[in-house]
Amino acid sequence: MKNVKILKIRKLFTLIAILLMSTTGFTQNKQATPKELLNKRWKDVATNMPAEWYNSKEAKLVAENVLLSQKEIGGWEKNKPYHHTFSESEREHYINSKSEIGATFDNGATIMEMRFLARMYSHIKDDRYKQSFLKGLQYIFTAQYKNGGWPQFYPVRQGSVAYSGHITYNDDAMVNIMEFLKEIYTNDGIYTSLKISNDIKQNAREAFNNGIRCILDTQIIVNGSPTVWCAQHDSVTLAPAKARSYELPSFSGSESAGIVLLLMDIEHPSEEIKAAVNGAVEWFETNKIEGIRIETVTLDDGRKDRIVLEDENAPPHWGRFYDLESNEIFFCSRDGIKKKSMREISYERRNGYSWYTRAPEKVLTRYPDWKNQTVRKK
Known part of the structure; x- marks a missing residue:
């Protein structure tokens, strides 16, 4: 009887804890986005928050959104507020569209999310952050044309948006990619903790050099x-x-x-x-x-x-x-x-x-x- 009472008490406390978490916004799916973040752009949250913020519970919740929204091919969509709480329908969208072919470099997409993950990993050694980062890096290598250029969207789309397959300097898309690759092969500070292999650094250097060749050729x-x-x-x-x-x-x-x-x-x-x-x-x-x-x-x-x-x-x-x-x-x-x-x-x-x-x-x-x-x- 004593054991039964203890189990009932434990169940009661568990139920109370769940109710408290759901009403105060601390569960992963129900967290309320702090006003501090609501008033910021994703770009600022991804790369310009105080260093200690990337070691916070808020940052970890944002990281879950970034991990969830990464496409299977390795990149991300553009213009998404990953620092806001995802509704159930938004979560479903990202889950159901993971296998959707294609991601983009437009408006800083993919590069921004990878810089965020690097900052997160420098504070919290969650291997998922590193693996997601490396997957994104492979996407960058795969998307580069043999002539050294990068499209805005990869794989290249057909129809009315086929222009996104052009070598894209628009809105600094290709410049952003190349600056990022230079940070990788020069082992910029925020990437040190990732311990990127020399082979990957060499790939980044070669991709950068091929990009320069494309710039000169165009x-x-x-x-x-x-x-x-x-x-x-x-x-x-x-x-x-x-x-x-x-x-x-x-x-x-x-x-x-x-x-x-x-x-x-x-x-x-x-x-x-x-x-x-x-x-x-x-x-x-x-x-x-x-x-x-x-x-x-x-x-x-x-x-x-x-x-x-x-x-x-x-x-x-x-x-x-x-x-x-x-x-x-x-x-x-x-x-x-x-x-x-x-x-x-x-x-x-x-x-x-x-x-x-x-x-x-x-x-x-x-x-x-x-x-x-x-x-x-x-």
Whole structure:
């Protein structure tokens, strides 16, 4: 009888504990996302939290979401708030779509999740974090084309989204991958605890070098001189390629900046790399726009609208797209028809896309020091 009473008491305490956990949000499936995280972007949570946070219970719950959402092929979807509590339907989605073929590098996806897992493993030696990280790394190696480029989405899709199979510089997709690989083979601090094998580091170095080869091979040459790049290039011909209906083949004033900064970070650059940087810088200098600023105004109906104003004191800007023949800036609505000014395109595209950029300014600021360093290292 005494043993029966003890069992009943234990069952009672277990039931109370379960009820308490479910009402206070401490079970894995029912946890309430702290307000601190709700107000942050996934990018900030993944890589910019205080170091000690990655050793917290909150971080472990987020890690469970990241593990759950990894595709069997090794990558992740984009634009997902993995730091928020998953509803039952969301959990079902990730479980049921694990075997769905394909993942992406768009908008920092896959690289961001892997950086998060590396931070987690540096504090909590859960082998699942390491295995998930290595699986993601293999996905990166597998997705690289023989010519050294990476698509936005892999395996390549068909139909209306087939453009995601182009070599993708758009939104710095390929640059992000290559910077990450460099961190791997140089054994950057957050990866030390993973004890990545020398063979994998060598694979990362080779993948990076092949990526550089692709960058040099896709640089647009005009009259024998290197200029800049398109936001995406054909994976076979390497020619500038179209993506969405308003993203036409062009000289890119935006994505090209990230590519040049990557090249400028290479120690002991070859003469070919130096020529690539010099050519791109000359193009940036020639094609900068001075005397304008981009401003958002409120219309009579309360809507916000983006306009271009004259301002002789404004810093230089560059267009996102320049025509490959005339070298003139152009703008597009979803009909894909080129316009000469932003005010000529639809309200939706005018305000839903970045048509001007100041990204090359960072290149021009760094260039003099880079130029002096490369001359001294001859």
